[in-house]
Amino acid sequence: MVPDGTFALREHRLFRGKAPWMLPDGVELVVEVTSSRPELDRVAKRHCYARADIPLYLLVDQSETRVTLFSEPDGDDYHMANWVPFGKPVPMPEPFGFELDTSEFA
Template sequence: MTAMAHEPLSQEEVLLEGFLALDTPEGFRAELIEGEIVVAPPPDGDHEDYIGLIVEQVHLHSRTRMQFAGTKGLILRSGGSCPKDRVIPDGTFAPRELRLYRGADSWMPCDGVAMVLEVTSTKPKADREVKRRCYARAGIPFYLLVDRDIAQVTVFSEPKEDDYREHCARPFGKPITLPEPFAFELDTADLL
């Protein structure tokens, strides 16, 4: 009996296997974004404070009861020959009735996620451009970007292909509307 020949792994499969085998230091996040492995250091206190303030408002005011996850990685559809993007947003929101986070391991599909949240940190360009493209390609309805460098909050909506067709930006201190299923004005005064 002869041994069956194994198909050689494609470059994308090798990249994904290498990525999944990474052992990053505690607090660091490794992501696979548009075919590149990106490692980010732990966030600072202001970064975490902004996330907490937004999560609190969503839980208090959202028309639809939402669940939040801050460490759950998302497997996103990608473009071209790249492997699927694996991104860890600063936060994801999903309608509670879906119970998306239940039973999922550290990486889950993005189907059902209503909004992703990113707060800029050491690589703001990635949040402003690269991750925005990834989330749009994946069809995530809303992307909430808190840009600390320019003191601005932006809601991106209507994903189509590699970008969002609509966006609304407000400076810190001005309220910004989170559309359905959230349906409330996010107060950004505490971000000043």
């Protein structure tokens, strides 16, 4: 699966000359924005990213008008899910350490 956005620490140099189908080692966060098949992002991709042990999965759910940050992957799912409606900030844990402003999402 190719996420809508992928973030890794600069020192990992994951994106230099790599094919789009790379191993997830070093990926800190993936982002998906729902489209015509939101269940794929809500369920199938969530489980795939958890299985890949990607620490954070940010789902921008357009039809639910909310953002969900999944964290603490274990096996085929995430143990934590923090959701906020569009317009509220999403606290992003380290290594990001900021609040994501979603006021423009509404």
